[in-house]
Each structure stands twice: as structure tokens, then as C-alpha cells.
Amino acid sequence: MSPYAATKRAGEVLAHAYHHLFGFTIACLRFFTVYGPRQRPEMAIHQFTRLIDQGKPVPFFGDGSSRRDYTYVDDIVDGIVRALGRAKGFAIYNLGEPQDDVARGTDRRASRRAPARSRC
Numbered sequence: 001m002s003p004y005a006a007t008k009r010a011g012e013v014l015a016h017a018y019h020h021l022f023g024f025t026i027a028c029l030r031f032f033t034v035y036g037p038r039q040r041p042e043m044a045i046h047q048f049t050r051l052i053d054q055g056k057p058v059p060f061f062g063d064g065s066s067r068r069d070y071t072y073v074d075d076i077v078d079g080i081v082r083a084l085g086r087a088k089g090f091a092i093y094n095l096g097e098p099q100d101d102v103a104r105g106t107d108r109r110a111s112r113r114a115p116a117r118s119r120c
Contacts, residue, residue: 008030011028012028012092015028015090016090019089019090020090025087025088025089025090026087026089026090026091027083027084027086027087027090027091027092027093028090028091028092028093029079029080029083029092029093029095030092030093030094030095030096031071031076031095031096032068032069032070032071032094032095032096033045033068033069033070033071034070034071034072034073034076035070035071035072035073036072036073036074037073039073045070069096071095071096075095076095079093079095080095083095
């Protein structure tokens, strides 16, 4: 487990302790890489879509089998609103889009596959 993942999990454990000890209603929301309008242009999603649009290969590391979830900002907002309406006790919600594989150019919003180039 990475230090980043450990701190995220530690926060959830702490939140659960407050729920247990003090009866707080707590909903932990796990966001996966969020993209959309007004996002910083150096972020991977912008680079990927720019390369796809130009018909250039999208670089990847390793053998290309790794995956990452990318979630459109409107879907995250929808998930937050839904979590607020369902919060009872303690809950953890994963807000992600597991069908998308933007790094390989198969995102449902892209109209064509991207060529891929390994950067091992």
C-alpha cells in the first residue's frame, strides 16, 4: 500500500471511529481521477485527448495492461448529491467510471481509438 493510499484509508478509519463514538452520520466519498471543463491543461486526460484528436499515439508505461478510472465532473457532482440523500450511519461510496479506459483511447466520449506507443 502506498503512503497516499494509507493516509486515505486512515482518514476513513478515523471517520468511522467518530461515527461509532459520537453517532455522527458520515459518508466517505472516494473520487477517481476527475476530468472536465476548466481542468488544468497539463493533466493526463487533456494530453490523451489532444493526442487522440491529432491521430498521434498515446504513450503508456509498461505493457499497457494497467488501467485507471476517469470520471467526468458532472458524474462526480451527481454522485455527491446522491450520497448526501442516502447518508445514514457510516458509508463509503466509490465515485468512478470503471468502463472508461482513456489511456488506451476507448473512452465512450472519444469517437475513435487512439494508437498506443509503449514507453517502457
